[in-house]
Amino acid sequence: QVQLVESGGGSVQAGGSLRLSCAVSGDTYKIRCMSWFRQPPGKEREGVAFIDNDYATAIYADSVKGRFTISKDNAKNILVLQMNSLKPEDTAMYYCAADLAFWGSCQGRMYKYWGQGTQVTVSS
Numbered sequence: 001q002v003q004l005v006e007s008g009g010g011s012v013q014a015g016g017s018l019r020l021s022c023a024v025s026g027d028t029y030k031i032r033c034m035s036w037f038r039q040p041p042g043k044e045r046e047g048v049a050f051i052d053n054d055y056a057t058a059i060y061a062d063s064v065k066g067r068f069t070i071s072k073d074n075a076k077n078i079l080v081l082q083m084n085s086l087k088p089e090d091t092a093m094y095y096c097a098a099d100l101a102f103w104g105s106c107q108g109r110m111y112k113y114w115g116q117g118t119q120v121t122v123s124s
Contacts, residue, residue: 002026002113004096009118016086016122022079022096022115033099033106036070036081038092038120045095049081050106059107064090086122093117 008020020036031053039045049070050059058070069082079096097111 002028002031002098002100004098004113004115006094006096006115006118009094009120011121011123012086014087014122014124017082017084018086018120020081020083020094020096020118020120022081024077024079024096024098027100028077030100031098032102033109033111034070034072034079035097035106035111036068036079037095037097037111038090039095039117040089040092043092047107048094051079052106057106059105083120086120088122088124090120091122092120094120 003025005023012018033052035047035050037045037047048061048064049068051070051072067085071080095117096115098113099109099111
């Protein structure tokens with residue numbers, strides 16, 4: 001079992017920055033992939049950043065590439081999403097997710113464990 005708790009959301013003006021954190025507990029040594037997803041109001045959830053737990057290889061959605069950075073602190077069991085140059089279209093509920101399956105890309109899989117989400121609102 002893995003437990004995930006997000007924090008760090010809030011309201012910011014366009015062009016600003018926010019740093020989201022996800023505290024990870026439980027069977028952390030079994031985690032293969034971690035990611036950040038978001039769900040804008042009235043839209044489907046989408047993956048924005050993915051990271052391989054073993055090699056720290058990161059993948060980003062085109063919409064956030066160059067602006068967002070995913071990283072992890074294994075010693076503290078924290079996943080971080082640094083968001084810079086925020087745009088109004090980044091407004092969404094942001095979720096941290098983890099998965100244990102060894103095989104497959106971190107981007108194209110169904111994630112098993114999810115946090116409760118943290119709201120990010122970007123005003124123009």
